[in-house]
Amino acid sequence: VQLQASGGGLVHPGGSLTLSCSASGHTFSMFYMGWFRQAPGLEREFVSTIRWPAGNTYYADSVKGRFTISRNSAGNTVYLQMNSLKPEDTAVYYCALSSRPWDYTKRFAYDHWGQGTQVTVSS
Numbered sequence: 001v002q003l004q005a006s007g008g009g010l011v012h013p014g015g016s017l018t019l020s021c022s023a024s025g026h027t028f029s030m031f032y033m034g035w036f037r038q039a040p041g042l043e044r045e046f047v048s049t050i051r052w053p054a055g056n057t058y059y060a061d062s063v064k065g066r067f068t069i070s071r072n073s074a075g076n077t078v079y080l081q082m083n084s085l086k087p088e089d090t091a092v093y094y095c096a097l098s099s100r101p102w103d104y105t106k107r108f109a110y111d112h113w114g115q116g117t118q119v120t121v122s123s
Contacts, residue, residue: 001025003114005095010120011085019080021095021114032098033078034058034069036107037091038116044094046105050078058104063089085121092116 007019023033034049048059048069057069068081082089095114102109 001097001099001112003095003097003112005093005114005117007080008093008117008119010122012123013085013087013121015085015121016081016083017085017119018082019093019095019117019119020077021079022077023097023112024076029099030097031101032104032109033071034096034104035078035080035093036096036110037089037093037119039088039091042091044107046107047093048080049096049098049104051104060105082119085119087121089119090121091119093119 002024003021005021011017030052032049035047036044037047038044046060048067050057050069050071066084070079094116096110097112098110
């Protein structure tokens with residue numbers, strides 16, 4: 001499985017960005033596909049994920065109500081719409097895919113990772 005993430009950038013506080021992550025290869029055993037983020041000096045943390053194939057969505061408390069995860073009809077691309085961005089959202093965002101029905105908030109549940117995309121929220 002290969003994951004290709006895109007969409008990061010620099011945005012002012014209160015602004016919006018949309019991240020995309022496309023999966024290719026053997027994705028038929030997918031349970032979750034979502035996003036983690038890592039700020040300098042901090043641990044990589046769960047942001048949001050979507051359950052396959054049901055489509056249930058899950059969010060970290062810190063982004064609930066501001067971020068929305070969705071997928072395309074083909075089921076191979078996940079989007080993260082980020083609104084009302086704050087400076088504390090600044091991080092490298094990583095797309096991840098899990099083929100295991102484990103705790104979706106934990107890094108070890110995800111066995112495939114994309115390259116990170118930088119999101120910087122600054123005035």
